[in-house]
Amino acid sequence: MSTGIGELKGTVRSTAAADIEDTDAIVTLKCTGCGAEVVINTDQNLKARCHWCKSVLSLNNRIANGAVPDGILPFTITKEQAMKSILNFVLERRTYASPVFQRTFVPANIMGVYLPYMTVDGNVDAELEGVGEILISSRRVNDHATEYTAASFNIVADISLAVDDLIVETSSSKVNIHSEISTNNVINALLPFDVKNIVRFDANYLGDEFTSERRDMDIDEAEMFAANHFLTIARGATNPSLRKYTRGVRWDKERLRIEGSRWTAVLLPVWLYGFVEVRKGRQITHFIAVNGRNGFTMGSVPINWGKVHAVAWGTAIGISAVAWPLAIALAIADFAS
Amino acid sequence: MSDNNGVGAAVVALFMAGPTTGIFLYSRIKSKYRNRDARYKPETVVKYEVTKLEVRDTALRQLVSRSPVIAGDNHRTPHVRVADVAVVKE
Numbered sequence: 001m002s003t004g005i006g007e008l009k010g011t012v013r014s015t016a017a018a019d020i021e022d023t024d025a026i027v028t029l030k031c032t033g034c035g036a037e038v039v040i041n042t043d044q045n046l047k048a049r050c051h052w053c054k055s056v057l058s059l060n061n062r063i064a065n066g067a068v069p070d071g072i073l074p075f076t077i078t079k080e081q082a083m084k085s086i087l088n089f090v091l092e093r094r095t096y097a098s099p100v101f102q103r104t105f106v107p108a109n110i111m112g113v114y115l116p117y118m119t120v121d122g123n124v125d126a127e128l129e130g131v132g133e134i135l136i137s138s139r140r141v142n143d144h145a146t147e148y149t150a151a152s153f154n155i156v157a158d159i160s161l162a163v164d165d166l167i168v169e170t171s172s173s174k175v176n177i178h179s180e181i182s183t184n185n186v187i188n189a190l191l192p193f194d195v196k197n198i199v200r201f202d203a204n205y206l207g208d209e210f211t212s213e214r215r216d217m218d219i220d221e222a223e224m225f226a227a228n229h230f231l232t233i234a235r236g237a238t239n240p241s242l243r244k245y246t247r248g249v250r251w252d253k254e255r256l257r258i259e260g261s262r263w264t265a266v267l268l269p270v271w272l273y274g275f276v277e278v279r280k281g282r283q284i285t286h287f288i289a290v291n292g293r294n295g296f297t298m299g300s301v302p303i304n305w306g307k308v309h310a311v312a313w314g315t316a317i318g319i320s321a322v323a324w325p326l327a328i329a330l331a332i333a334d335f336a337s
Numbered sequence: 338m339s340d341n342n343g344v345g346a347a348v349v350a351l352f353m354a355g356p357t358t359g360i361f362l363y364s365r366i367k368s369k370y371r372n373r374d375a376r377y378k379p380e381t382v383v384k385y386e387v388t389k390l391e392v393r394d395t396a397l398r399q400l401v402s403r404s405p406v407i408a409g410d411n412h413r414t415p416h417v418r419v420a421d422v423a424v425v426k427e
Contacts, residue, residue, distance in 0.1 A: 006388055009427065096366050125389075130419075132394065133407045141403075143346070148402050153394040160389035166379055177376060189375035192382045227424045229379040235415030236380030241392045248410035253421045260427065301370045308366050316359025320352075327351035334344040 005162035008123040008260025011219065016070040016201070016265040017118060019218045025067070029057050042067035042214060046203040067214045069265040071198035074205050075112060075292040082271035082290040083107040085297040089288055096311075098302040101275055101286075112292065114206065114267035115187070116170045116215035119195050120226050122163040123260040126234035129156050129253040132245030150247050157238045161230070165195050168226050170217040170265070175225060182285040183300035190291040190298060193268045201267070212267055219263050231256050269293060277302040380415050 025043040030036070033055035040048045040057070046067060048057050077085075087107045094102065133150040141147050169175040169188065177185040199205075206212055231254050242249050269292025277284045288299030368374070402408075411417060 006386070011426070093370050096370060131397070131407065133400075136399070143343070145403055146405070148405060149399065150402060150407075151399055152397040154397050155392065155394045157393075158389065158391045159387060162386045162388055164384040164386075166383050167377070183371070185376055186372060188377045189372070191377035223426070224424070228418065229377075229383070231418065231422070231424075232380050232416045233383060233385055235412070237385065237387055238390065238392065239412060239415075241390065242412055245407075247405070248407040249412040250407050250409040251411055251419050254419050254423075256422075256424045258424070258426045298372060298375050300372055303367065303370050308363060312359045312363035312366070315362055316355040318355070319358050320355030323351040323354045327348045330344060330351070331348045334348075 002121050002164050002262075005121045005123055005164060005262075008121060008262055010260055012260070012262040013219060014070045014262075014264040016068055017219060017263040019220075020216065023216070025214065027067075031055055031057060044211070046206055046212060067212075069116065069201050069215070069267045071264065072114065072201045072205050072267045073193055073195065073198050073269055073293060075210065075269040077269075077271065077290060077292050077295045079110065079112065079209070079271070081295060082110055082112075082292075085290050085295055086110060086271075086273050086288045086299065089297050089299050090301060093301045096304050096308050098277065098304050101277070101302045104275070107273070110271050110273045110290075112210040113270050113272050114210060114212035115174065115270050116213055117266055117268050118168050118170050118215075118219070118222055119198075119264045119266055120163070120166040120168055121262040122161070122166060122226065122230055122258060124163065124230045124234070125158070125160045125257045125259060126231060127156065127158050127253075127255040128235065128238060128251050129154075129255075130249055130251035131155065132242065132249040133247035134244060135246045148247070153245070155242075155245075155249060157241070159234050159238055161234060161237065163230060163233060165192075166226060166229050166233075167191050167193065167195065167268075168222045168229070170215040170222050171213050172216050172221075174213075175217065175222075181283060183287050186287045186298045186300050187270060187272070187289045190270060190289055190296055193291065193293055195266065195268075198266055210269075215265060222263075223258075223261075226261070227256055227258065230258070273299075275302060279305075376416065378416070 025041055027040055029038050031050040034053040036050055036052045038048055038050050038057055132153050132155045136149045138146055138148045174184050177188045271290035271292055273288040275286045286300040286302050290297045
């Protein structure tokens with residue numbers, strides 16, 4: 001684990017995790033070779049060549065528009081490996097895949113993208129309050145019902161945690177994993193990455209093969225997502241202490257205090273394939289994504305709804321066509337006897 | 338009586354067999370293709386250290402229920418927030 005997490009107080013920001021001061025993607029750099037001014041669109045590239053002396057310019061210095069992170073995790077999964085992964089993923093789902101998707105699916109169109117995240121170390125306290133029940137006895141009332149006698153308890157759990165390298169999305173287009181128009185949860189599911197192997201950012205890691213997305217969320221906006229994850233961790237960490245409540249626990253109240261946190265802006269590697277489905281006049285972007293470090297693949301494949309409905313309800317009707325006459329005959333026979 | 342109850346249960350099961358199978362197939366396909374439940378699971382993959390844990394309980398009452406579990410049992414879904422949540426920062 002990173003050192004000193006338990007002693008963190010307040011919000012500690014790395015250099016590149018500072019608030020975005022300028023949302024303009026266009027920045028002007030002075031060439032260190034000849035002094036010329038070169039304009040770079042940081043939404044498209046973090047490198048450029050001076051058009052006068054051909055020196056390579058790169059944004060290794062901090063630019064306050066969210067484009068340059070503190071660290072980057074280079075791709076280790078090649079494009080060929082990623083293509084194979086998504087091909088296998090789709091082949092396992094070809095039976096009910098949308099025919100438009102199947103016709104246009106080209107694994108070679110997968111793109112290597114560095115997506116913006118922040119890693120967060122947290123020194124947090126959580127208080128959970130709820131009710132737990134312990135089973136005392138049970139008795140069968142009739143053929144259909146059982147009666148359970150239980151003891152009910154009010155439970156309060158106080159837990160303090162030192163959390164190491166939680167990862168939070170810092171792209172507003174990707175952070176909502178419940179979006180109805182974009183299957184962002186698929187990209188979210190690729191986490192975690194081996195962020196302990198992050199290296200200092202150098203635009204040369206992008207090369208010509210990869211693109212990057214600029215961070216457009218500050219810590220203030222990302223903090224609510226981090227808090228959500230801290231509470232999830234706190235709830236999970238209390239579970240071993242709840243085993244005596246044999247009928248389960250219902251948490252009713254969650255309180256979180258963030259004593260201290262440490263934030264670092266990073267770019268993480270993702271192979272991304274996107275497909276836009278138009279359904280009932282609405283556009284939904286389906287992603288198939290590959291973790292650029294360990295090859296873990298997750299995706300959403302658009303469905304041939306006509307075929308699914310036909311199979312599901314056709315099966316239901318077929319089984320009912322046999323089962324219902326049997327049921328009626330059984331009921332009549334039982335009534336007659 | 339118990340024979341009648343057994344036959345009754347069989348009749349209900351036969352009526353339910355078709356619709357249940359259809360719903361099951363539809364849900365399974367949708368789940369496999371859409372993967373809506375896929376997510377980052379910090380509760381299992383993030384490294385953390387518990388520096389303090391105290392669990393206190395107070396007896397409330399004894400109750401009788403027809404359900405095998407407590408109403409609203411949510412301790413197995415730590416990623417789902419409860420209605421009453423508050424976050425403060427030092």
